Amino acid sequence: MITQNIQKSISEASQVIGKTWPLxxxxxxxxxxxxxxxxxxxxxxxxxGFLNAQVFPETSIFRHAWxxxxxxxxxxxxxxxxxxxxxxxxxxxDLLSAQKQVEIKNTAHxxxxxxxxxxxxxxxxxxxxxxxxxxxxxxxxxxxKLAKYDAELKIKNAQEIPHTAAEALTLVLKDFTEAxxxxxxxxxxxxxxxWTGFINYRTASNSTWQQAYPITLEEYLAVRxxxxxxxxxxxxxxxxxxxxxxxxxQIQYLWLKAWEKSWQNKLATALAKNKLNTTEKEFNSPExxxxxxxxxxxxxxxxxxxxxxxxxxxxxxxxxxxAMDYNTANDTNSRKSCPPIVPxxxxxxxxxxxxxxxxxxxxxxxxxxLKFANYxxxxxxNMLPSAFGFVEGxxxxxGMSLIARTLKPGYLYRIKQKKNTTYEHIYEPQIxxxxxxxAANSELSLSEKVSIVKSAFDLMGWKHFAQVVLFVGHGxxxxxxxxxxxxxxxxxxxxxxxxxxxxLAKLANLREVREVLKENHQFNIPDSTVFIGAEHNTTTxxxxxxxxxxxxxxxxxxxxxxxxxxxxxxxxxxxxxxxxEDSIFLAQDKANNWGETRPEWGLAKNAGFIVAPRKLTKNIxxxxxxFLHSYDWETDxxxxxxxxxMQGPMVVTQWINNHYYFSTVDNKNFGGGTKITHxxxxxxxxxxxxGGDLKMGLPLQSVSLSDNETYHQPLxxxxxxxxxxxxxxxxxxxxxxxxxxxxxxxxxxxxxxxLKNNKIERYTAGLNWKNLSKEETTKESSLTEExxxxxxx
Numbered sequence: 001m002i003t004q005n006i007q008k009s010i011s012e013a014s015q016v017i018g019k020t021w022p023l024x025x026x027x028x029x030x031x032x033x034x035x036x037x038x039x040x041x042x043x044x045x046x047x048x049g050f051l052n053a054q055v056f057p058e059t060s061i062f063r064h065a066w067x068x069x070x071x072x073x074x075x076x077x078x079x080x081x082x083x084x085x086x087x088x089x090x091x092x093x094d095l096l097s098a099q100k101q102v103e104i105k106n107t108a109h110x111x112x113x114x115x116x117x118x119x120x121x122x123x124x125x126x127x128x129x130x131x132x133x134x135x136x137x138x139x140x141x142x143x144x145k146l147a148k149y150d151a152e153l154k155i156k157n158a159q160e161i162p163h164t165a166a167e168a169l170t171l172v173l174k175d176f177t178e179a180x181x182x183x184x185x186x187x188x189x190x191x192x193x194x195w196t197g198f199i200n201y202r203t204a205s206n207s208t209w210q211q212a213y214p215i216t217l218e219e220y221l222a223v224r225x226x227x228x229x230x231x232x233x234x235x236x237x238x239x240x241x242x243x244x245x246x247x248x249x250q251i252q253y254l255w256l257k258a259w260e261k262s263w264q265n266k267l268a269t270a271l272a273k274n275k276l277n278t279t280e281k282e283f284n285s286p287e288x289x290x291x292x293x294x295x296x297x298x299x300x301x302x303x304x305x306x307x308x309x310x311x312x313x314x315x316x317x318x319x320x321x322x323a324m325d326y327n328t329a330n331d332t333n334s335r336k337s338c339p340p341i342v343p344x345x346x347x348x349x350x351x352x353x354x355x356x357x358x359x360x361x362x363x364x365x366x367x368x369x370l371k372f373a374n375y376x377x378x379x380x381x382n383m384l385p386s387a388f389g390f391v392e393g394x395x396x397x398x399g400m401s402l403i404a405r406t407l408k409p410g411y412l413y414r415i416k417q418k419k420n421t422t423y424e425h426i427y428e429p430q431i432x433x434x435x436x437x438x439a440a441n442s443e444l445s446l447s448e449k450v451s452i453v454k455s456a457f458d459l460m461g462w463k464h465f466a467q468v469v470l471f472v473g474h475g476x477x478x479x480x481x482x483x484x485x486x487x488x489x490x491x492x493x494x495x496x497x498x499x500x501x502x503x504l505a506k507l508a509n510l511r512e513v514r515e516v517l518k519e520n521h522q523f524n525i526p527d528s529t530v531f532i533g534a535e536h537n538t539t540t541x542x543x544x545x546x547x548x549x550x551x552x553x554x555x556x557x558x559x560x561x562x563x564x565x566x567x568x569x570x571x572x573x574x575x576x577x578x579x580x581e582d583s584i585f586l587a588q589d590k591a592n593n594w595g596e597t598r599p600e601w602g603l604a605k606n607a608g609f610i611v612a613p614r615k616l617t618k619n620i621x622x623x624x625x626x627f628l629h630s631y632d633w634e635t636d637x638x639x640x641x642x643x644x645x646m647q648g649p650m651v652v653t654q655w656i657n658n659h660y661y662f663s664t665v666d667n668k669n670f671g672g673g674t675k676i677t678h679x680x681x682x683x684x685x686x687x688x689x690x691g692g693d694l695k696m697g698l699p700l701q702s703v704s705l706s707d708n709e710t711y712h713q714p715l716x717x718x719x720x721x722x723x724x725x726x727x728x729x730x731x732x733x734x735x736x737x738x739x740x741x742x743x744x745x746x747x748x749x750x751x752x753x754x755l756k757n758n759k760i761e762r763y764t765a766g767l768n769w770k771n772l773s774k775e776e777t778t779k780e781s782s783l784t785e786e787x788x789x790x791x792x793x
Contacts, residue, residue: 023485287557289470291313302315480594487602491652576624610626611723675701
C-alpha cells in the first residue's frame with residue numbers, strides 16, 4: 001500500500017514539470033503543460049511558487065507596449081475598472097515598477113550539484129570518451145554500485161543502500177503523511193526541472209537510449225532523497241514568507257489581457273478592411289500552386305511568391321499528414337518526422353532511383369569514407385597518446401579554416417551548396433509500415449495511400465489543381481548552433497520537412513491513387529498535374545525544388561517557376577533583414593557564420609493562428625506573426641477536417657506560443673540562457689557554464705535583441721477560425737482537452753461566422769460567446785484600492 005501511495009504521489013507531483021527535448025529534436029512545447037487543467041492565471045501563480053520563476057512580462061515590456069499604442073487605452077482602463085482599479089494606468093505601472101524581485105536563496109544547492117553530476121554522467125549519449133560502466137542496469141542500480149566511489153556521499157559500500165528504488169523511498173518517507181510526500185516530491189522534482197523534464201521525455205518517448213539505459217522519476221527521487229537523508233540535508237521545502245504576489249500578479253494579468261485583447265481588435269479591424277472574402281469568384285487558373293507549412297515564417301515567403309506571378313498558396317501542417325519516421329541514405333537511425341503528440345505509423349527510407357545504381361554506389365562509398373574520417377579525427381583528438389601531437393600537426397589547417405569561416409562564411413556556404421550531392425537526383429522515398437514487427441517494412445495498401453492524400457486535400461479544402469503543385473516543406477541552416485533543430489519544422493518533430501513533402505508528392509502522383517480519388521472522393525486531378533516536393537530554407541528564403549523525376553513536358557514551366565522563386569527570395573530577404581542590396585548574400589553569411597548568435601528569428605513574435613481560406617488574409621501583411629492553415633468550411637460538410645485541425649495544429653501552435661512566452665518572461669528558468677556560456681552535455685542538451693540544471697527552453701538570443709531589450713512579444717495565442725459557430729461549439733463540446741485549453745485561457749478562440757455576415761465572436765467560457773466589439777465582464781475582483789495604497793509604500 002505504501003508503494004502504491006508513493007507511485008500516486010509521484011504521478012501527481014510530476015505535473016509540475018514539463019518535458020525537456022534533446023537538442024537533436026528540440027521541439028517547442030509548453031513548459032507548464034502539466035498545469036493546463038488549471039486556469040492560466042492560477043497555473044502561473046502555482047508555477048511561480050514551485051519554480052521561483054517570473055511568469056508575466058517585465059514592467060518595462062508593458063510600459064513600452066503602452067507608450068507605443070500596442071495596448072489600447074480603452075481596453076486597459078475598462079479591464080482595470082471592472083476589477084475595481086480606478087486609478088490611472090500609469091499609477092499601476094509605477095506600482096509594478098516599485099516591486100523589487102526577491103532573490104530566494106537556493107538552500108538545496110548541494111544536492112542539486114551532486115544530482116546534476118550523476119545525471120550528466122549516466123544520461124550521456126556518446127559525447128564522453130569514457131562511459132559510466134553498468135548503465136544498462138538502470139540509473140538506481142548503477143548508482144548503488146558506484147556511490148561508494150563518491151567520497152562526498154560518505155557511503156562505504158552498497159550494503160548501506162536499499163536494493164531497489166521503491167525500498168529506498170519507503171525507508172526515507174516512512175514518517176511522512178501522503179500529503180507531505182506529494183509536496184516533498186513536487187519540491188524535489190521542481191528543483192532541477194531541466195533534468196527531471198529530460199527524464200520525463202525519455203520515459204514518455206521510450207527512445208533507444210531509454211531502452212538501453214533506463215531511468216525513471218522514481219529512481220531519480222530515490223537517489224536524491226536517500227543522499228539527502230545520508231548527508232542530513234533538508235527533505236521538506238523551506239517555509240518562506242512570500243510577498244503579496246497575488247495582488248501584483250492580478251495587475252500583471254490584467255495588463256497582459258488588455259494587450260492580448262488589443263491585438264485581437266487590430267486583427268479584426270485588418271480583416272474588416274480587407275474587402276476580399278471567401279464568397280467571391282474562384283481563383284483564376286493559377287500557373288502553379290504551392291503548399292507551405294503553417295509556420296509563421298511561411299507567411300512572409302507566401303506573400304512574396306504570390307507577388308511574382310499567378311500563384312496560389314496554401315497552408316498545411318509541415319509534416320503533410322504523414323505520421324512517419326525516416327531514414328536517410330546517410331544514416332541508419334530513424335528520426336521522427338511528425339508532431340510529437342502523434343504516434344508514427346510509417347517509416348520512410350530512401351532507395352536508389354531506376355538507372356541511378358552507379359551514382360548510388362559512388363555516393364555510398366563517399367559517405368562511408370566521410371564517416372570513417374570523422375571517426376578517425378575524433379579518436380585522434382580525444383585519445384591521450386595522440387591528442388597533443390594531433391593538435392600540433394593540425395593547428396595550421398584548423399587555423400586557416402577558422403579564418404575562412406570567419407571572414408568569408410557566405411562564400412563557403414555557396415561553394416558547399418554547389419558541391420553537395422543532392423539526394424533527390426539519386427534517391428527516392430519509399431514508405432512502409434512501422435507500427436508492428438509483423439508489418440515492418442511491408443508496403444502500404446492502396447486504400448492507405450489514398451487516405452493519406454485525401455486527408456491532406458480535405459483539410460485544405462482543395463477544389464481545383466494547377467499544372468504544377470509544389471509541397472514545400474521547410475528547414476533551416478545555421479553553423480555552430482546547438483539549438484539548430486529548433487529552427488526546423490516543429491510539425492516534423494524538429495526535423496526538416498523535405499522528406500514528408502517528397503513522400504506526399506510521390507503518393508499524389510500515383511495513377512491508381514488518382515483514380516480512386518476521382519471515382520470515390522470527387523477529387524478530379526487533371527492528367528497534366530504534377531506534384532513535386534520542395535523545401536524552403538528559412539534562413540536564406542531559398543526554395544529548392546526536388547524535380548529529378550519530373551517529365552520533360554513540365555521543364556519549361558518549372559524553369560519559369562524557379563526564376564520567380566529566386567525573385568521572391570530576393571524581396572523576402574530584403575524585407576526580413578531590412579536591407580535593400582545584397583540581401584541574399586547577407587542571409588547566406590548569417591547561415592554559415594559560426595559566430596552568428598541569431599542566424600534567423602525562428603517563430604519569434606508569433607501571436608496568432610488563422611484557420612481560413614487564403615483569400616481572407618492574402619492582401620494583408622501579417623508580419624510573420626500568424627500561423628496560417630488553409631480551410632474551407634463549405635467543402636468540410638461533416639466538420640471532420642476542422643476537428644482534425646483543432647485537435648492537432650491548434651494544440652501544437654499553443655505549445656509553440658507558450659514555449660516562446662515563457663522563454664521570454666523568464667529566460668533563466670524557462671529558457672536556455674545566453675549562448676555565450678553554453679556548454680553541450682551528452683549530445684542532448686546544454687548547461688550554463690560548467691554545470692547546473694539542464695536548459696529546457698530557447699536561448700536568450702532567440703527572443704531578445706539584447707540583455708535588456710526583448711524581441712518576442714509575450715502574448716498568449718489568439719486563434720481565429722472562419723466557420724459556422726455551431727460547428728466550432730460542437731467540436732469543443734466533444735473534445736474535453738480542447739475545452740480545457742479554451743476555458744482556462746491557454747488559448748483565445750475567435751470565430752468569424754460566415755452564416756452571420758462574417759461577424760467575429762470571442763469565446764468566453766462554458767461554450768459561451770460574445771461579439772468582439774462587446775466587452776467581457778469580470779465576475780469578481782480580488783483587489784481593493786486600500787490594498788493597493790498599502791502596497792505602494
